[in-house]
Amino acid sequence: MIHTKNAGIIEAIREVKRLSISKSLRALYEAHMKEIRDRNARDDYVRDEGIAIGQIQGENQKLVSQVRKKMAKDIPAGEIADILEEDLTLILRIYDSLQKHPEWTDEEICHALGLVRQNV
Numbered sequence: 001m002i003h004t005k006n007a008g009i010i011e012a013i014r015e016v017k018r019l020s021i022s023k024s025l026r027a028l029y030e031a032h033m034k035e036i037r038d039r040n041a042r043d044d045y046v047r048d049e050g051i052a053i054g055q056i057q058g059e060n061q062k063l064v065s066q067v068r069k070k071m072a073k074d075i076p077a078g079e080i081a082d083i084l085e086e087d088l089t090l091i092l093r094i095y096d097s098l099q100k101h102p103e104w105t106d107e108e109i110c111h112a113l114g115l116v117r118q119n120v
Helices: 007-019 023-072 077-084 088-100 106-113
Strands: none
Touching: 007 023, 023 077, 023 088, 023 106, 077 088, 088 106
16 A cells, blocks of 8 residues: 555545445445535535625624714714615604613614514
């Protein structure tokens, strides 16, 4: 047997061994490897999707926090929308929710307005 630390040669040796097994064993091996690749692809997708959702939720909570701070300074909703360069309709929804429920956290406001995906 060849002893080497070269990853390319080691992989080539594995491939030669794989090709030398019987057709039925090779089919099982290929199915197993496909399952592993599919699982890895699903895991990567779910992780990336979770990261993206988390970033969006964080941005939405930050927006609610900014609106709350500007409301505390008695800045009207239209001006807040201009300052934050956000859609007036969204700012009005946040503004109204904060007026009705000042005790709610930013996260609770986001949930109430549907700005947070709950089943990530």
